Amino acid sequence: MSLLQLRQVHAYYGRIEALKGVSLTVNEGEIVSLIGSNGAGKSTTLKAICGQVKIQGSVIFGGKDISAQPPHRTALEGIAHVPEGRRIFPRLTVKENLEMGAFSVKDKKKVKERTERAFSYFPRLKERYHQPGGTMSGGEQQMLAIARALMMQPKILLLDEPSMGLAPILVDQIFDIIQELNRGGMTILLVEQNAYQALQIAHRGYVIQTGDILMEDEARSLLANDQVKEAYLA
Template sequence: MSLLELHKVHAYYGAIEGLKGISLSVNEGEIVTLIGSNGAGKSSTLKSICGQVKIKGTIRFGGQDISTQPPHQTALDGIAHVPEGRRIFPRLTVKENLEMGAFSVKDRKIVKDRMERAFGYFPRLKERLGQLGGTMSGGEQQMLAIARALMMQPKILLLDEPSMGLAPIIVEQIFDIIQELNRTGMTVLLVEQNAYQALQIAHRGYVIQTGEIIMEDEARLLLQSEQVKEAYLA
C-alpha cells in the first residue's frame, strides 16, 4: 500500500522550474531511494513533500492530499525531514536539540522515553547530552539530526544526503542504522548522491535528471543497469 504518492509534481523557485512533473510512490515499510547528480531535483522533491516550495500537482500521504498544507502540519502528520547539511541547532545542547524534535509533545515522560529509544540507535549522543551541537563532529551532527527526527515518532523519514561530507566508516554506520530503523517498520525515502550505497540498502529506486524521473525499478535491478553504472556508479 502506498504511504506517500507524488503525481505529476512541478516545483518552482520563482520563475525557475525545479521539478518537471515527477511521479513516485513509497510503500509502507519500504526504503525507496532517489538518486541523481547535483542539481537534478533530489532535494526539491523532499522540500515539495514538506511544503517548503511552491508546487503544482498532487502529493498524498496516508491517502490524504497534503499538497497545499503548511510544513508544520506535514510534520505533525508524521513526515520527518532530515535536510541536507543536517541543520541542527548549533547553539543548543544535544538534549535541547532532541527536545526540539518533540516540540508537539507535552508529556515529559513520553519525551524521555523517545529520547532513550533514540539513544538505542545512537549511544554516542547519550554521552554528549550537555554538549553544544555546533561543537560536534560531522558524523555526530548527522546522528543528532536523525535522532531529532525520530523524536517526532514519524511514519516516514525523509533523508537528504545523509552521507555527505562524512568519513567512509561513519557512512557505513549511518546506513546500517537506516536499515535497522527500517527493520523496525520505519518507512524511508532516501535521497543520495552515493548511488551505490543507497541502492545496496533500498528496496526500490528512482533516477532523477534535470527535474524529471528517467528510470525506476527494483534497487537490485538498477544496480545492474548499464545506464546507471555508467552515470552514477563509475
C-alpha cells in the same frame, strides 16, 4: 500499501522549473532511494513533500492530499525531514536539540521514552547529552539530526544526503543505522548522491535528472542497469 505518492508534481524557483512532473510512490515499510546528480531535483522533491516549495500536482500521504498544507501541519501528521547539511541547532545541547524535535509533545514521560529510543540507535549521543551540538563531529551531528527527527515518532523519514561530508567509516555507520531503523518498521525516502550505497540498502529506486524521473525499478535491477552504472556508479 502506498504511504506516500507524488503525482505529476511541478515545482518552481522563480521562472526556473525545478521539477517537471515528478511522480513516485513509497510503500509502507520500504526504503526508496532517489538518486541523481547535483541539481537534478532531489532535494526539491523532499521540499515539495514537506510543503517548503509551492507546487502544481498532488502529494498524497496516507490517502490524504497534503499538497496545500503548511510545513508544520505536514510534520505533525508524520513526515520527518532531515535536510541536507544536518541543520542542527549548534548552540543548543544534544538534550535541547532532541527536545526541539519533540516540540509538539506535552507529555514529559513520552519525551523521555522517545529520547531513550533515540539513544538505542545512537548511543554516542547519550555520551554527548549536555554537549553543544556545534562542537561535535560531522558524523555525530548527522546522528543528532536523525535522532531529532525520530523524536516526532514519524510515519516516514525523509533523509537528504545523510553521507555528505563524512568519512567512509562514518558513512557505513549511518547506512547501518538507516537499515536498522527500517528493520524496526520505519519507512524511508532516501536522497543520496552516493548511488551505490543508497541502492545497496534500498528496496526500490528512482533516477531523477533535471527535474524528470528517468527510470524506476527494484534497487537490485538499477544496480545492474548499464545506464545507471555508467552515469552514477562508475
